[in-house]
Structure formats: structure tokens, C-alpha cells
Amino acid sequence: MNFTHLHVHTEYSLLDGSSKIQELVARTKELGMDSIAITDHGVMYGVIDFYRAAKNEGIKPIIGCEVYVAARKRTDKDSHLDSTFYHLVLLAENQTGYKNLMKLVSKAFVEGFYYKPRIDLEILEKYSEGIIGTSACLGGHVQSAILNVSYDKAKEVALRYNEILGEGNFYLELQDHGYKEQKQVNQELIRLSKETGIPLIASNDVHYTFKEDSKAHDILLCIQTNKKVNDEDRMRYKGGQFYLKSPEEMYELFPYAKEALQNTYEIAKRCNVEFEFGNTKLPKFDVPTDYDAKSYLRKLCQDGLIARYKEPTKELQERLDYELSVIEQMGYVDYFLIVWDFIRYAKDNGIMVGPGRGSAAGSIVSYSLRITDIDPIKYNLIFERFLNPERVSMPDIDIDFCYERRQEVIDYVVEKYGEEKVAQIITFGTMAARAVIRDVGRALDLPYAQVDKVAKMIPSELGINIKRALKINSELSDLYEEDEETKYLIDMSMRLEGLPRHSSTHAAGVVICQEPVMEYVPLNANDGAITTQFTMTTLEELGLLKMDFLGLRTLTVIQNAFKQIAYRGIDITVEDIDYNDKEVYELIGSGKTEGIFQLESAGMKSFMKELRPESLEDIIAGISLYRPGPMDFIPKYIKGKHNPEKIEYTCAELEPILQPTYGCIVYQEQVMQIVRDLAGYTLGRSDLVRRAMSKKKAKVMEKERQNFIYGNEKENVKGCINNGIPEKVANTIYDEMIDFAKYAFNKSHAAAYAVVAYQTAWLKKYYPVEFMAALLTSVMYNSAKVSEYIGTCRNMGIQLLPPDVNEGYADFSVSDGKIRYGLAAIKNVGKSAIKSLVAERKENGDYISITNFCERLAGNDLNKRMIESSIKAGAFDSLKGTRKQYMHSYKAIMDGIIQTKKRSIEGQINLFDFATDEETGKNQFEEQLPDVGEFPEEALLANEKEVLGIYLSGHPLEKYKEEINSLTNVRSSDFVYSEDEEVISKLYDGQEVVIGGMITAKTVKSTRNNKMMAFITLEDLYGMVEIIIFPNDYEKNKNIINEDAKIFVKGRVSIVDEQDSKIILQRIIPFENIKNNLYIKVKDFNTYKELYDQIVKPISEYKGEDKVIIYLEKEKTIKKLQNNYNVNINNELLTKLKLILGQECVKVKRILN
Secondary structure, eight states: OOOOBOSBOBTTSTTTOOBOHHHHHHHHHHTTOSEEEEOOBSOOTTHHHHHHHHHHTTOEEEEEEEEEEESSOTTOOOTTTSSOEEEEEEEEOSHHHHHHHHHHHHHHHHTTOBSBOEEOHHHHHHTOTTEEEEOOSTTBHHHHHHHHTOHHHHHHHHHHHHHHHOTTSEEEEEOOSSOHHHHHHHHHHHHHHHHHOOOEEEOOOBSBSSGGGHHHHHHHHHHHHTOOTTOSSSOOOTTSOOBOOOHHHHHHHOTTOHHHHHHHHHHHHHOOOOOOOSOOOOOOOOOOTTOOHHHHHHHHHHHHHHHHHSSOOHHHHHHHHHHHHHHHHHTOHHHHHHHHHHHHHHHHTTOOBOSOBSGGGGOHHHHHTTSOOSOTTTTTOOGGGTOOTTSOOOOOOEEEEETTTHHHHHHHHHHHHOGGGEEEEEEEEEOOHHHHHHHHHHHTTOOHHHHHHHHHTSOOOTTOOHHHHHHHOHHHHHHHHHOHHHHHHHHHHHHHTTOEEEEEEEEEEEEEOSSOGGGTSOEEEETTEEEESSOHHHHHHTTOEEEEEEEEHHHHHHHHHHHHHHHTTOOOOGGGOOTTOHHHHHHHHTTOOTTSTTOOSHHHHHHHHHHOOOSHHHHHHHHHHSSTTGGGGHHHHHHHHHOGGGOOOSSGGGHHHHGGGTTOOOBHHHHHHHHHHHHOOOHHHHHHHHHHHHTTOHHHHHHHHHHHHHOBTTTTBOOTGGGTOOHHHHHHHHHHHHHHHTTOBOHHHHHHHHHHHHHHHHHHHHOHHHHHHHHHHHTTTOHHHHHHHHHHHHHTTOOEEOOOTTTOOSSOEEETTEEEOOGGGSTTOOHHHHHHHHHHHHHHOOOOSHHHHHHHHTTSSOOHHHHHHHHHHTTTTTSSSOHHHHHHHHHHHHHHHHHHHHHHHTTOOOGGGGSOHHHHHHHHHOOOOOSOOOOOHHHHHHHHHHHHSSOOSOOTTGGGHHHHHHHOSOOGGGGOOOOOTTOOOSOOTTOEEEEEEEEEEEEEEEOTTSOEEEEEEEEETTEEEEEEEOHHHHHHHTTTOOTTOEEEEEEEEEOOTTSOOEEEEEEEEEGGGOEEEEEEEESOHHHHHHHHHHHHHHHHHSEEEEEEEEEETTTTEEEEOOGGGOEOOOHHHHHHHHHHHOGGGEEEEEEOO
């Protein structure tokens, strides 16, 4: 029975298709079919993955798409007339057809997007060559006409498609999923085929692979539409028939249309699209006349080598010549010229560029071209780690730019190579293990606590899946076996796990092509950005040039700090930094690394204190080691650093390689050096060994063990034994390499990070005010970080000044050694208004009054919300008047100015026209403000919090600071999610914590069981954290959890993927319930007996509720006195006890009872 599925939705019909590509093609083969199509809704996201998977299974892939056709023109976007669109399946018959399909799908997004990406008949006709079309499902144009208009209209539509696509290239599509409408339509389609000669096909609208997947697919639809499975009014595919059916099932379903079934196979035979992988398609770089690309690159490198090294040695020249020969041989000359060009543009235009992240720093070509700024010779970085002549792959240079100006560099590239030849790159968010359990749990309407419990049982392991979690977590597997509801939740989650959930624009990736991008890949529109429909790895496989333009916030901090320094008349740049400054290393070693790139987490501070770095090499190693896995080797590294004479090397040959890292294998480059120096590998081959080890390729590693130890004459590997290293020693070294290589870090990458870390430390050491101002500017829209860094400023003795219309700028700025708060950090104050404010102030002097301010800026983006927010932030405090006076009068002032302007425009008399200059000045600057005094402190602080996100002039909790610090073990800032993958959180899931603060928001919700629970926002001195209160605890505490209540919370940490962490409440203690304990220290028990009567006498005079605790110093024991000895702690009691025992022997401690 010949049959091919030509209407198939994979996982890339996002949240609508649940057919995983690998399973789909494997099932196709299992059912005896030799071909299958991919026709996702409006997109071609998955065609390369599909093509590869099908080819691997020996299945013929047919490339297609189910497009949307606009009811009128694709450019028409009227809400009443254009909300309707039709489905149409298009299949690429050949390479021309594939190119045309890409153009149609691209233009649907770029030109026709309105609810859906839409084409129209005009562009279908233009790009119809090589394309076969079918009329699709009930949503197709022909079928819709049959159901909603008339048979004659359907016939007219069908003939039009037949005309556009050409005779024999358009088919009427029969489907039967058990719907009565389909049976009705099928009869009309058969009639239409007979009357017009347009052939038929029969298909199944495949949305999931196996029949059993209908429930999981239904849940997927609920996730898409944010509905529950029990909701009546929702999208669903009824009947459970949308799976990959066998040819036998299809022939049984359509016994009356065998020719239509056979036609699917005939179409499959016609469709022959092939993809070419690995053939690079680099754009050509325009070089000056008298040069070709090779000679121009050589000239630039030679000039750069001399500029870098003044008088290059023979070894440097040989290294450069070798690298250039590899680059030329591999065909990457234009690549380096393109990168050199846009980095040169950035530097020439004052855009900060990073020192060169990743393995590119191992290239002297990159260093000579100033693509990177880390000397690969000095830091022993390896070129083959970057570009390996024995492993052909596109070079990958990740470039960091100042994040505020990164787009300027991309714009330059777009302008240079042409808008149609440059695009950003798509990326997909997938339904990972924990996230899919939460999604499915919501769709099934299961209680939050139950779903949260299951999700939390998934270990926090990179790339973990549910199947592995069940294997390694017995608690989870027991729950799975014992609880039916949990079993169903997990089973459904496993079927959906790994599906793409949404598409977005890659943060940094840009593709640059020889020809317009849509000649190579289909395009997508994502939030206004035009992106490719293929991911970064797919583009590389197709041989296209992919660049990473990374925006690094820290570079912007460094650049802005140097700008602030320049305002003081000091002429220095990042080039002037000395990387051997002892005082900078002492700062890092002190642990006072707040704001220092890569070194500011609590764990890293502790590590730096132990490490006491003395060189950039130490920081490079520190950054490499402080990650999950290699952290286990930190004690060995520190021990080696502080006792280098005690380091033992397995063999003498290892010493020069491991000496810089005190006997530890820290870097991938060291693995390469070991196999090269001990066993005679080439550097190219050594890179292949490194890759095998890091990816845990067992077979490759075992084969290489033999080569490493015994050598391989055929492959020109000498081996350790032939180099005089005993077999046992060689085995030990190889075992150590495997152990370390799992975690070993790319030294080139760590070196770049270390340079940036040092630069920030240098600025903090020598220009702390400028550095902190730049740092605050970089986080000005993140109130938690602003609050944290303001605390850092205070600890550094740096005073923070409030925002001020006469002194301030958009950013945080430096004023007489103090930091002035940035005006742009005030809510509702736009940058264009600030620009006008500063320009007017510069031209005509300071603002004299709020009236003067409003008059001078009227019409320049000034509005009442901006004025109100500025008043609340304290930006007018330097003028005469209080915030309360301004709040009472600003509306009237602004209304008066508007009326005056209006009368002036209408030609009415303006009194100012007849006033003298002296009188005008007087009228302008003297204003009558109401005599209302000032707001109370609580209101002032609340207003600041409202418009700045933080308390600036004080804090409601300031007077409790000592108490909070002594009784808590976490801050709210510890719960803030960091997108930086290198940052290791100090929190772990389920950790018991205590935090203190005040309630600023409360939401009460009803659970599925009609019980009440609450979510409260608790604010401390550093930010906010959400507390989850489940029904039982809500009942106990509902009278306490009111806004502004000051409480301590005991609870468990709840880690949520890619979100701020939360706390699940266990207990609440109001501030007023905190108890005092009186601690009395006595030398020993004998002394206690001697002094007993003297101690008890004053205690008995001050009866109360506070416990008395005796500490016997010698015995190191604590004795709690009975409750009848409880006291009321006061100064008189403390004075009497201190006279008996001494000042240091009597202490009062606050405790959470």
C-alpha cells in the first residue's frame, strides 16, 4: 500500500503540534512508509532538524509548510475585514521550489503579519515555480467556500489556485477525523475534482505521533490558550484521530478514494530537495585596490604585530605566519577582515569593546588585529583551541560591546553589507523538566502545593530530564508509583518535555550573508525584529557567517566611569591600567568586591579572601574554578598556592604545564599541552582529545588512552612510554585528565573575564566615586540592585545626594566627591525631558523656583506626572519650599502657564509685554506657596519609594537595622535571579532561612478546595522578596499579615527556574514579639557559686519576662535559670550586674522565640 503523509505538524507548530521529530520519523519507518512531509503552521523552523532525522532513518524528507492566505491582500490589516485567513499546504518539489517557499514564508512574516504570517495570491503567483499545493483542512480556502458560501465559489477558488500553481501542481485534499463537516466537504471535493480535473489527495492532519498522545496534546493546547482541561469553552481537537496513521488505516478510512491515497506517494516521488552542509558562504570583504583579501590581511597583521610587540621575535613571526597559513588554507580570510572592520569601527567611534571572550584570545592574528586584547603568548593560550586545521569548523569569535551602544555596531554592519543581507537570529525556549511539570499541573488544575512539590523533586542538574530524575531521586519515583494523580502529571509531562514553547530573538547573534538572507534561510518577525527561522547552530551547519554581538553591562560601567573621571580633567583611559598593581590585588583579596565583575557573589568573595590573588593568573584560575564541579578542587589549589614547595607532580614533565595552577589541571588548554608534550600529539589532534573528554565520549577516550600511553605509529603519535614515561604513571595521568577535563574551563574565556574583573577592581580602588556612580547608572532600573549598591556606597564612606533639577543629570553623576542620584531613575521622567532640562539649565542658568522651572520647560515633554514624580523624589528640594507645598500647588502653576500661553497664542494682552525686566524677574521668581508645612517622615519615604523604587533619605526599617542583621541569615537581594550563568546562588531549594522586614503588599487567593492562601511582599533594607503562605499557615497568621506590619519570617527557599526565588512560610514573628535574653558570663562554676547571692540579689529586684542565661567560660556550658528568675532588662539592672561581674560579662541578646 503506497501512501505518504503530506500534512504533518511537528513540535515546531509551537504549542499546537506535539510530534517530536525524532519520534515522528522513527514511527514513519516503523509503519513501513519511506517518505513523510513537514508542514508546520506558517513556519519552517524545523525543516533542517527534520531533514537530518529523516535521512538518518532512511526516510525521504519532503519540505513544506501550511501557510496562511489573507482574505484580501497580505498588506491589508483591517480588524473587521482581515481577521479571516485560509490554510494552504505548500510542498517544495525541487531546489527552486524550496527557495520560493522560503521567500513566501519570509514575506508572510515581513510583509503580511496580522495575527498570523499571511501570504496572498499575488506573491503565491510570483513564487509558484517548483511548488506543489494542496487545499489543506476545513480551514482551507476551497473548503471554507463550500461550507460558508457556495459550491460555485469553491469551484472558482480551486480553479484560481490551479491556474496559479500550474496544471498538475494543485490538489484537493480529503480529510476524515470523524467530523460531519469533513464528510460533507469530501463529497463536494470529489465532485469538484470530477468537474475540473483537479486531482485529489487524502491526508491525516497529523498533530501528534501516537494515538495515545491525544491527551498530552490536549494539555498542550490548554498550555497554548491558558485554559484548564475541564474548561468547556476552549480549543480542542476532538476524536483523538490526529495521529500518524499507518497506510492500512488510511486505506481503511478512504476505501472510496484509493487514487487520492496513491497520489500522495506520487507527489512524494516528485519532491526532491537536498541541503548542503559545511560549505562556507562567507560574504566578500571589499579590500583597497592593489590588494587581494589574503595580502591585505597579512599587511594588517604585520602592522599590528609591530604595534603590539615593537620588535617582534622570530618566534612571534613564525606563530603569526603559521596562523595565517591555517586561516588561508581553511578559507577564513574574509571572516577575519569582517570582524577586524566592525571592531575598528567601534573603537574609532568610542564604543567600548571587550578584551576578547572565548578561544579567539588564543590567536596572535586576533591580537595583532586588535580583535582581542589579551596577549596569547604571555598567557600561554593555544591557537588550535580556537581554529583547528584537523577539525574543520567555522571560527567563533564572541565580541563584547558596551551594551548601550552595541546596536550602533550592528547598524554599521547592516549599512555596510545591506539591510537584506543581515538578520538577527532566532532562539527557542523549550519545556524543560521543572517548567513542563508546572505547565501541565496548571492545565490539569492541580493544587499549586502539589505541583510545586513534584517540580522541586527534579534535581537542579544542567540538562536533566524527568526520566533521569525518576532514576536518581527515590522520593520522586516512590511518589510516582504510589500516587495516581502524580503519575498522570509526570506521564503527561514526559510526553511534552523538550518541546519548543516559544521563539525569541537571540540576545547577540547576527547572520551576514553574500546574498539576501532569504535566499538561504526563511525569515521571521519577532517583536518587530527580523530574525532567521533557523537557530544559530543550524546556520553554522549551512555554512553561513554567524557573529555574536554581545552587550556587556560591565563595559558600559567602565566606559562611563572613565567619562566621569574625564570630567575632573584627568586624562586616562583603560589602556593606562597597570595589571601588576599590588594594591588592586589586595582590594580583591579583602573580599570587598561588590560591583567587581565576576567577583561579587558571597561565595566568590570568600574564595578571593582565601586565595589572596597576586597576579592576573590567579584571577583567571579563580574564575575558572568557581563553578559547580571544579569547586571541589579549590582547597587543593589554595593549598598549592600558599605552599608551592609541597606540590607533588606525577612526573617531571607535568611541572612546567601545571606550575602556574599549583599542580591542578584547571584549563582545557592544559589537557592539550599534556597530550602534546608527554605523548607527542599535534596541537590539532590534542584539541580533538580535549573535545572528547569534555563531552564524555567513552569510546574515543578509551582509544586515545591507548594512543596516549603506547603511541600510534600510523597516526604519528609517539606515546608516553616511548618518551620515557612509565605505563603506570601514564595511566594515572590519563585518569587525572579525564577527571579534570569534565570541568576544565577554556582559559582564553577566563582570561577575558579576568581582565574585565581587574579593570573594575582598579577603578574601584583608585576612582571609587566615579566607579560607583557608573555602576549605579547601569542598574538604575533595578531597584533591588540600586538599593544594594547604595548600601555599598555608604560602607565605602561615599555620600549619596538626592536627585536635583539644578545639579543632576539623566545618569548618576559625581559632585564634589559625592554621588548625585540620576534623574532618569525617577519614575515618569523621560530622557528627552531630562535632555531639555539640562540644555535649558546650561544655556540660561539654574532654576529659581518651581514656577520658573515649569515656565522655562513648558512644551518640552513636561507634564504633570513628571513634575509630581520629581517632587516626590526630592528633585526640587534645593528650591524654596517643601515637598508638601509643591504637591499642593504644582497643578495650579502648570494650568496657569498653559492658560497664559493659550491667551498669548489667541492674541490677548499678556501683562508681561508691558512689564519691565526687573518686574518680569520678580514675577517669575517669587511664587506664593501655600502654608501647609511638610509631610511627616513616613509619607516622605513612601513617596520616594513610589517614584524611585527605594527609600532614599531614610528607611522605615533603619532603626531596626542592627536587630534585623543579628537575627536573620539572608537578605532580599539574595533572592534576585541573575541571568549571568557564571553566578552561583548562595541559596538552595528547601534551605531554611530567616528574614526580617515589613509587608508592602498582600494578595489573598482561593485554592481549588476553597481554602484561602496568601502571597505577601516583604521588604527589607535591600529590596523585596515574595512569601507564599499556604492555607494552614494563613489561618494561623491572617490577623498579623497586614500591610506595613513589621515581621520576621522563618521559611524554606523555593527556587523557581529563571525567576526570583521565593520563601514558603513556616512561621511569622512580629517585631514586637522579639524577646531579650540576659547573658551573664562567669569564669567557672566555683566562681558562680561564690558570686551566686550577689548575682541573684539584683535579679530578684527586677522581675519580668526576659530569660537569664549563665555561661560558664571554663566548662563552656550554658545554664538557663528557671522562669521565676526572669527579669525586666533595664539600665539599672545592667549597671548593678556589671559592677559585680565586669563590663564585658553582661550582654543583652535579642532572640526569635
